[in-house]
Amino acid sequence: MIRDIGALQVLIGGLMLVPLIVSLLYQEWYSALAFLIAAGVTAIAGGAMYKLCEDAPEPQRHHAMIVAALGWLATAAFGAIPFVIAAYITPSAVLESFVPAGASYQSSLLNFQNPLHAFFESMSGYTTTGLTMSVHEPSVGHGFLWYRSQMQWVGGAGMIVLSLAILRQPHGIAGISLYQSEGRSEKLRPSIAGTARAIWKIYVGITALVAVYLAVATFIVLPGYGIEQTIFDALNHAMTGQSTGGFSTLDNSIAGYNSYAMDIVHIPAMITGAISIPVYYAAASERDIREFTRDPQVRALFGLFIVGVVGLTAFLARWVGVPYNGDPLGYVGRVATSQAFREGLFQFISAQTTTGWQTSAIGDWNNGAVMFIVFGAMLLGGSAGATVGGIKILRGYIVARGISWEVSRVFLPDHAIDDLRIGQRIFKADEANDEIRAAGTMAAAYLIVLALSLFVLLAVLPSEFTLADAIFEVATAQGTVGLSSGITGPGMPVIAEILFIIQMWMGRLEIIPVLVLITSLFRR
Template sequence: EARAERIKPSIISTVRMTWWIYLILTSFGILLFFLAGMRPWEAINHAMTAIGTGGFTITDKSMAYYNNFFIELAIIPMMILGAIPFLVHYKVLKGNLNAFFKDTQCRAFVVILFILLVSLFASNYSLYGDVFGCLRYSSFQLVSGLTCTGFQTTGVQGWSGTGLLIVCMSMIIGGGAGSTAGGVKLIKAVIAYKWIRWSLRRNFLPPRAIISLRLGDRLLEREEIVKIVSEASLIIILWLLFLFAGVCVLSAVVGSQFQLGEVMFEVASAQGNVGLSTGITNAGMSCIGKVMLILNMWIGRLEIIPVLMLFRVLVKGFEPI
């Protein structure tokens, strides 16, 4: 996985460099937001939550409070920067400007964003009625979902089930491993795609044909393919199982008040640590629903394998090595 690559040889120097990268990007965000029209205090707070893909805001309407196209235009690149691995930022700051275009996760991000944006635009066009409005609101919400930031400029309650499903898919995929974004991570989506393509080619070509599988600059051996694909598949399957469990519980809690697509959107947002909402999550929500979403958020942030290991220790206790 991409996070296994360190910026520096030692952990201490890696942490120190990560802080410097974080400080540089946050400072850039503060300046960008201020020039776009935010007051200094607003720019400082929103720059920190944009680059950290946290999505917290000092307004009660998220970014819809401003209703400012230039502010939205400034926020989109900051959300994207937050979902890019810190290793890529380090290489770019060191002068390797091609690092972004060569990184597997960054290329996948661009392709996935383009495909989902075209699909979401087609789904939402009849709702907004004009190209500019549809592109403005669709692109912001989609980038917010894919980067797992959670800033929102419009309510999605009126969106079609298809539109909600597209954004839901983006929240499940998430940002890059080695960034602050949530979701299953881009690298796992890339591995799953490459493995499917590799398997199909192997079935259609002669048995003696040599079919290679490349991940970034690495040409993988058969043993590596099995190991990497198994790990990625396990995470994706477990992630979807916990998502399904959350959808079942929350659907039972809200009843017929919300459609299944809205419930899935809400749970995917929670487990992906995003924060976009269809209106289900609120102060008056039942305790069962709140506890379920808390568990989804907790699992999504800590990741599933560590959580399962914790539960195993709590149930069986520590076993001697």
């Protein structure tokens, strides 16, 4: 286990050299030094761990689960180092230069003098959550903006999957166990190493296409935005969109563009990340775009978009609708409804895909709108096999089909064949029961952890926040969504901050690896 965790840290240390280069390009010398020191510490520590246990036997299934749980925890810890170093070594004058002209706030890098805030940011990044302690994102500098996006991009496809693709290539049960430990099950190639490489080829290709699309679209919509900033934003938002992570280069997320057209431009960048990578692979291999329409998760995803956007718009219109001279259909009311549709469209898709880009002050919404987006989008999330969080559409679909199947079986004669069809696959009764049991168990565990987290948060939550705010915040942390009702920030209670770190960690790994780790601590 130590060997595999060490190999992962060697990889993470090497990847820190990329934001180092970005910092140098923008002449952010202290940020570059922070990345250099952190990269060296991380790679040396990882190399020592690997060398110390180089001859250890290959991991079995429960070992792989522990590797995933501890590996992600260690990665978040080492990933926090650059934030802390930069927060302490960067002079005040340099920090002030990061703050946009005319702004009255201080650099958010100072928030990371608190190591817990740095650990929170790192965990949020690698788990593709998007909750942040960088209150004013532009004030951390280009190097750290890139680093935040890079963390989400790497975490989206999976760090262990990346490690399997370019570093360790175990065979047999060991390779399968490590591959499955990050919540993946479907093999794209005969070997695990081949599957890992295929995933990353698809992932890199789609991210590149999204980056080009965003750059071209921004040039068209905002021609005066500037070439350098357009390209930088497009690259970062392509990484955080495809990973459904949601970090942004802008203050106030996508709302920072102050453009309805730019809201629309970024919607496809969220949807591409919510579609299962095996579906992309099948479409590319068969050269048949109909693979997307054949996938039940894709069909369900777009069906949820339609129903959810209409429902959320209705709740928001009720909130913002202002009658004009007593006439509920007056001019002001129609304008408010239009704004409700704008926010409902973007925010529901952002929540369903678990991306977390934000264009609305969710903390000001009515409780109905908040609860609708939690139960209608954030709990379920997008497709299994994608970079999304939540319970996943496939599990929800299996549970729903299972309920329907159990009810219909009551009316069948004794000699009838009671197979269950899920998508393109047909399961015998025993196989169907296993699929339903696995999906139901995961969903139940997810909801139990969510409920326990809610009770903890309510015990420490300041009085100005409502129950709806608390439910929203625990759902966004565990679902790795990243939208916020206003609770998350440097001034939040320490217990709440630790709670959200644990939720992000468990949510990204789909709970079971963390439970295996906890169980192993109490077993001989």
